[in-house]
Amino acid sequence: MRPKKTILCVDDNEAILSVRTFLLETRGYRVISALSSQEALEHISQSVPGSIDLLLCDLIMPQMDGNELVRRAKQLHPGLPAMIVSGTVTAFDRAGCADVFLPKGAASPAEMIERIRVLVARKRGPKKQHQPASVNSHVMEHAIAS
Incomplete structure (x- = not known):
C-alpha cells in the first residue's frame, strides 16, 4: 500500500x-x-x-493571510506545493504565491480533490535534472494558468 500523502490544511x-x-x-x-497561519508555520518549521x-x-x-503564509512556507520548504482557497473571488491577485x-x-469538492491529486503527484514525481530557472518558472506559469 502506498504511504498516505500529507496535507497541511489551514483555515481560521x-x-x-x-x-x-x-x-x-x-x-x-x-x-x-x-x-x-502561525500554527501552520510552526508545523512546517518543525517538519522535515x-x-x-x-x-x-x-x-x-x-x-x-494565506498568501503571506505560502510565501513564508516556501522560504522554509521551497518545494512545498500550495493551494489557496478563498471566498473572495476577486482576491486572486492577492494569492500570487500559491501554485x-x-x-x-x-x-x-471533486474539482478541489482533483487539483490536490495533481499537485501532490507533481511534487512526488521523478526528480528532474537541474534546469535553468527560466524554464522552471515558465513551466510553473503554464501550470498556474491551466
Whole structure:
C-alpha cells in the first residue's frame, strides 16, 4: 500500500476546517489541521522538507493571510506545493504565491480533490535534472494558468 500523502490544511473557521479535513481524510490523505497561519508555520518549521505534500489554506485569515503564509512556507520548504482557497473571488491577485488558487463555492469538492491529486503527484514525481530557472518558472506559469 502506498504511504498516505500529507496535507497541511489551514483555515481560521473551525467548521470549514473540520469539513475540509473530513473530505480529505475520506479520500485517503493524512491531514494536519491548523486554525492559524502561525500554527501552520510552526508545523512546517518543525517538519522535515518533503514530509508535507501540500499546504492548503484559506486566503483571508487574521494576523497573516494565506498568501503571506505560502510565501513564508516556501522560504522554509521551497518545494512545498500550495493551494489557496478563498471566498473572495476577486482576491486572486492577492494569492500570487500559491501554485493553485481556487475560489470557495466556485469549485466543487471533486474539482478541489482533483487539483490536490495533481499537485501532490507533481511534487512526488521523478526528480528532474537541474534546469535553468527560466524554464522552471515558465513551466510553473503554464501550470498556474491551466
